Every structure is written in structure tokens, then in C-alpha cells.
Amino acid sequence: MLSVKQAETIIFDLVQPLARDMDTEVVDLLAANGRILAAAVTSELDFPHWDNSAMDGYAVRYIDVAGCSAEQPALLEIVEEIPAGYQPQRSLEPGQASRILTGAVMPDGADTVVMQEVTRREENRVFILASPEPQAFVRHRASFYQAGTPLLTAGIILNAPEIAILAAAQCSRLPVYRRPRVAILSTGDELVTPDQPLKPGQIVDSNQYALAALVAQSGGEAVMLGIVPDEPEVLKDAIAQAVSSADMVLSSGGVSVGDYDYVDEILAQLGAEIHLRAVAVKPGKPLTVATFSNNQHPILYFGLPGNPVSSLVSFWRFVQPAIKKLAGLAAGWEPVFMEARSRHDLHSDGKRETYLWGKLHLVNGVYEFQKAGGSHSSGNLINLAQTNGLAVLKVGEASIKAGEPVQVLQINA
Numbered sequence: 001m002l003s004v005k006q007a008e009t010i011i012f013d014l015v016q017p018l019a020r021d022m023d024t025e026v027v028d029l030l031a032a033n034g035r036i037l038a039a040a041v042t043s044e045l046d047f048p049h050w051d052n053s054a055m056d057g058y059a060v061r062y063i064d065v066a067g068c069s070a071e072q073p074a075l076l077e078i079v080e081e082i083p084a085g086y087q088p089q090r091s092l093e094p095g096q097a098s099r100i101l102t103g104a105v106m107p108d109g110a111d112t113v114v115m116q117e118v119t120r121r122e123e124n125r126v127f128i129l130a131s132p133e134p135q136a137f138v139r140h141r142a143s144f145y146q147a148g149t150p151l152l153t154a155g156i157i158l159n160a161p162e163i164a165i166l167a168a169a170q171c172s173r174l175p176v177y178r179r180p181r182v183a184i185l186s187t188g189d190e191l192v193t194p195d196q197p198l199k200p201g202q203i204v205d206s207n208q209y210a211l212a213a214l215v216a217q218s219g220g221e222a223v224m225l226g227i228v229p230d231e232p233e234v235l236k237d238a239i240a241q242a243v244s245s246a247d248m249v250l251s252s253g254g255v256s257v258g259d260y261d262y263v264d265e266i267l268a269q270l271g272a273e274i275h276l277r278a279v280a281v282k283p284g285k286p287l288t289v290a291t292f293s294n295n296q297h298p299i300l301y302f303g304l305p306g307n308p309v310s311s312l313v314s315f316w317r318f319v320q321p322a323i324k325k326l327a328g329l330a331a332g333w334e335p336v337f338m339e340a341r342s343r344h345d346l347h348s349d350g351k352r353e354t355y356l357w358g359k360l361h362l363v364n365g366v367y368e369f370q371k372a373g374g375s376h377s378s379g380n381l382i383n384l385a386q387t388n389g390l391a392v393l394k395v396g397e398a399s400i401k402a403g404e405p406v407q408v409l410q411i412n413a
């Protein structure tokens with residue numbers, strides 16, 4: 001059986017990001033929030049656009065005020081008032097200053113700003129009561145960004161800072177990657193939808209909903225294909241349809257060794273290349289990963305285990321990074337682990353890499369891991385509520401004692 005690390009390498013290497021030339025759409029700035037930029041952006045504007053003042057005060061010539069003090073103030077004549085948004089009309093001559101406000105354009109001749117608090121105004125004259133540093137409080141043109149140089153690179157996620165930068169650069173329509181379409185189907189004769197009456201022996205298809213929520217959170221567009229019975233011909237048609245309509249397919253159930261576990265067999269019949277069938281991980285051991293290469297873009301197929309927690313853990317560990325990479329994210333799509341101090345003794349059988357779900361708490365600057373109470377059975381959904389981390393016990397690591405460090409995979413972040 002493959003280790004988690006080996007499986008991860010195989011899976012992530014199989015993912016080919018959407019194409020920058022074809023798989024994009026142009027959206028308005030606000031609609032770009034959370035999307036992935038598909039082309040590099042440069043601006044023809046310098047930032048700041050002009051030399052301007054960082055303070056409310058007086059624009060001066062440094063040479064006029066160097067060495068002054070409260071005892072021996074420099075006295076300057078005020079020749080103009082420059083609020084933000086106003087183009088200065090006067091150039092400073094020796095002995096002159098301009099009243100200037102934060103963000104306003106520096107007048108010609110001035111090289112330094114003196115903040116209001118170290119001045120005393122008398123009508124159209126100002127006393128400078130302390131010697132500033134040369135060029136104090138001047139934000140120089142292009143000191144933050146030079147026109148024509150790279151502003152934002154392709155493959156980054158657009159959040160509030162990037163939206164602000166793009167607005168400032170007057171980019172109101174942007175090329176972003178389209179969201180990858182991820183088809184989801186649930187297999188099992190025992191499954192019903194949440195609004196169907198439950199007969200004895202039946203259970204509700206919760207995986208479809210959990211996976212759809214996770215796909216959306218990961219930047220994909222979930223295409224919910226519903227419940228497919230454990231009938232090979234029906235399942236075959238459903239998988240074929242899923243593959244032809246999406247960039248990635250997720251099924252849950254039917255990947256173990258039971259009499260009704262048909263997924264692997266059908267994938268083989270449909271001509272898929274199967275890359276792995278099981279991983280030494282708990283929960284989530286039966287995991288089938290296959291590719292269909294009959295399309296322009298290879299379609300990655302994940303046959304997730306049916307147990308509710310197993311399918312989610314497989315998603316968090318392997319599928320989420322794959323969707324983010326597929327979606328065009330150039331960096332930072334990998335799973336995020338953080339170190340925490342365990343609040344409890346954690347146990348595993350040491351044979352498979354084991355993931356225990358719980359909550360990370362930040363206490364005095366240190367993360368602590370609180371294991372969820374109740375059963376850590378892969379069939380128990382209930383105690384997953386409000387968890388945000390999966391503590392990892394490596395193969396051969398049968399226990400981690402309370403107070404010891406543990407690696408925790410961040411989920412639902």
C-alpha cells in the first residue's frame with residue numbers, strides 16, 4: 001500500500017492547471033474577489049503618482065529651516081495653500097513655504113515637509129520650531145511602484161489588498177481563471193436524498209452535500225450528479241457522463257472490496273488509467289485515483305471512500321490541494337500543517353498514518369490541539385462539527401503524549 005507521501009506526490013503531479021489562454025473569463029473588479037488572476041498586470045501609473053506630503057503641515061526648502069529650533073525659529077512667508085487634489089501654482093523661493101495637507105502634491109522648489117505640530121502660524125507667516133530631517137514626510141513619486149514594472153503576477157488569488165491595488169491602477173475588468181467544474185456523484189443502493197422518507201436500512205447521502213460545500217470552498221464549481229445505485233451498467237453511464245461534463249470527478253463509496261464495490265472495475269472498463277487504489281491512511285484507506293485522457297485536458301477521477309469521515313479526510317488531504325492547483329493557483333495550493341501542543345494523549349495502531357479531528361486553540365501565542373470528544377469512527381460525522389484541524393500520527397507513531405507537539409492539518413480554513 002502507498003504511503004500518504006507517495007500518494008500525494010502521484011496525485012499532485014497528475015494535476016495540470018487550467019490553461020491560461022483558454023480557461024479564463026473577464027470579470028468586473030468586485031466579482032474578481034476570491035478569483036485567481038490569469039494574466040500578469042502592469043500599470044502605466046507610478047505609485048505615488050507624484051511627490052506628495054505625508055503630513056498636514058508646511059512644504060519648505062530644507063536649506064531654509066536646517067538648524068532652526070524653538071529658541072531660534074525659522075520664519076517663512078506662506079505663498080499658497082495646497083489641499084489634496086489641487087495642482088500647486090507657485091514655486092517656492094528662498095524664505096517661502098506653502099501650507100500643505102496630507103496627500104497633496106509638493107510644490108516645485110520644496111523638498112521637505114514640516115508637520116504642523118512643530119510650527120506656529122501667524123497670519124501669512126509660519127515659524128518653524130524644530131529642524132526636520134532633509135526630505136522629511138515627502139512620499140516620492142514611484143517610490144512604491146514604478147510604472148511598467150510587474151504589479152501583480154498571474155496565478156495569485158485576488159483578495160482585498162489585490163482588489164485595492166487593481167482599483168488604484170484603474171483595472172476594472174480582469175482576466176481570471178474560470179472555476180474548474182467538479183462533478184460529484186454518490187454511489188449506493190442504501191442512499192436517499194435529505195428530503196426523501198428514510199426506510200429501514202437506508203441512510204441519507206450526506207457526502208454529496210459535504211463535497212459540494214468543500215468544492216465551492218476550494219474555488220471549484222460543484223456539479224451535483226446525485227445518487228447512483230450499485231448497478232454496474234447505471235454506474236458506468238453515470239461515470240461516463242460525469243467525465244464528459246467536468247474537469248474533475250469525485251465519487252464516494254464503492255471503492256473497497258465489498259460485493260457492490262464496482263467503481264474500480266468500471267473505471268478500467270471505461271479506459272481510465274488507475275494510479276492508486278489504496279493509501280496507508282486512517283480514515284480513508286480505500287482511495288482510487290484515475291485519469292481519463294481522451295479529452296484535451298486529462299480528467300482526474302477520485303473514487304473516495306463512502307464512510308462520511310473517510311471521504312472528507314481524503315478530500316482535505318488530497319482533493320482540495322488538487323482543485324486549487326487545477327484552478328490555476330501558482331503557489332500555496334499545498335496542504336497546510338501547523339505545529340500544536342496536544343491537550344490529550346493521542347493514539348493510533350501505528351500501521352497507517354492516522355488523522356484525528358479536533359479544534360485548534362491559540363493560547364498565549366501557542367496553538368493547542370483539542371481532540372473532538374466522542375467516537376473517532378470513520379462513520380461518525382457528528383463530532384466533526386466545529387473542528388478545524390486534523391492531528392497527524394505518522395506510521396510507527398503509536399502515541400503522542402499530552403503536552404507534546406503534534407502536526408495538525410488545517411481544515412475549513
Ligand SMILES: Nc1nc2c(c(=O)[nH]1)N[C@H]1C(S)=C(S)[C@@H](COP(=O)(O)OP(=O)(O)OC[C@H]3O[C@@H](n4cnc5c(N)ncnc54)[C@H](O)[C@@H]3O)O[C@H]1N2
Nearest residue numbers: 186204205206207208253254255256261285305306307310
Ligand atoms: N473487508 C474489508 N472491508 C472494508 C475495508 C477493507 O479493507 N476490507 N475497508 C473499510 C474502509 S477503511 C472503508 S473507508 C470502507 C470504504 O468503503 P466503500 O468506499 O466501498 O464505501 P461503501 O461500501 O459504499 O460505503 C461505506 C459506508 O459509507 C456509507 N456511505 C456511502 N456513501 C455515502 C454517502 N454518499 N453519504 C453518507 N454515507 C455514505 C455507506 O452507507 C457505508 O456505511 O470500507 C470498509 N470495508
Ligand code: MOO
Nearest residue numbers: 283284285310378
Ligand atoms: O479507512 Mo476507512 O476510511 O477507516 O473508514
Ligand SMILES: [Mg+2]
Nearest residue numbers: 254256258261
Ligand atoms: Mg464498500
